[in-house]
Amino acid sequence: MRSACRPLFLLAAVVALAVTGAGTAFGSIAAAPATPAIVAISPSDGTTVGIYPPVTVRYAAPVTDRAAAERALTVLAPEAVPGHVTWRGATEMTWLPESYLPARTRVQVFAAGWRTEFETNAGFSAEGDISAHTFTVSIGGVPVRTMPASYGKPGWETPAGTFPILEKFRRVTFDSRTIGIPLSSPEGYLIQGEYAERLTWGGVFVHSAPWSVESQGSANVSHGCVNLAPDDAAWFYENAGIGDPVQLHW
Structure with missing residues (x-):
């Protein structure tokens, strides 16, 4: 998927x-x-x-x-x-x-x-290394957890920059039609997601992606989001809040 x-x-x-x-x-x-x-x-x-x-x-x-x-x-x-x-x-x-x-x-x-x-808060932040396929959380500048991740594949690259968490969703529907991709397209999708944090109004999220676990830590296969394993995504959802910065870089 x-x-x-x-x-x-x-x-x-x-x-x-x-x-x-x-x-x-x-x-x-x-x-x-x-x-x-x-x-x-x-x-x-x-x-x-x-x-x-x-x-x-x-x-x-x-x-x-x-x-x-x-x-x-x-x-x-x-x-x-x-x-x-x-x-x-x-x-x-x-x-x-x-x-x-x-x-x-x-x-x-x-x-x-x-x-x-x-x-x-105490300075909760995250750093996503797109090249290394990792996602590291720090509190007060001290790393507390590093997780394997997958980012955007060629043509759907994850944007670099620093983004605040804008919203959090325990469950959310991801629909490719919102970005102009019909469901009948090979790139089309309609998926019920979990443990999601919005980084941009254009649709970049950190979220649980059980379908890409095998690629997390080794390859970028998403449509631009930060994909985490379910347990890691649940931990991040429980600990991250609105206004926490997420820095994404190559």
């Missing part, structure tokens, strides 16, 4: 503050006259996340003045933290730090009328 790397569905990793109380509104909730109201921010107030956390702000309506929205966002840990902003559509802005934040640090987010505060 082929490896699978793209989900059937996409879920936004945000929490509605007004519903859950996952933050505090102060003053006006409108960022600026031309900027819609903020309806959600993640990470939510009081949570603990990884040292490479994406901060996502969702708006009630499309944002036409993105520069104003970006200027209204401040992240302190405990001093101002440099980062860069990307947009998913017209209503969701995500900030990512330029480098890892310190472990066990309180982080405050101010976004034009909203404030939320979260804390980083």
Whole structure:
């Protein structure tokens, strides 16, 4: 069976503050006259996340003045933290730090009328060596577990870079049609996956792949995802969290 790397569905990793109380509104909730109201921010107030956390702000309506929205966002840990902003559509802005934040640090987010505060964990991170077919987890810079892995095969190479864990799924459906491959194609697949962590909105995951165990540690055979054996994938799922960095390199 082929490896699978793209989900059937996409879920936004945000929490509605007004519903859950996952933050505090102060003053006006409108960022600026031309900027819609903020309806959600993640990470939510009081949570603990990884040292490479994406901060996502969702708006009630499309944002036409993105520069104003970006200027209204401040992240302190405990001093101002440099980062860069990307947009998913017209209503969701995500900030990512330029480098890892310190472990066990309180982080405050101010976004034009909203404030939320979260804390980083002990520094859980993973390094995927695509050439060596290994996946190594460290805590506080100290390696704690190295696992055999399989990455993207030629034509479906796993991207190099550092990615935060965006979402976690105990079970997920991988469907090749979401990336334009019909099920009737030799590359087509429709697979029920387990123990999956999303690294990109384009569909790169770390996940359990019992179908590629024989290749893990020796060959790259996936469609771009990080394939782990079921026991290793379950361990990673239980220990990894949102905002934990995964560095992938050749």
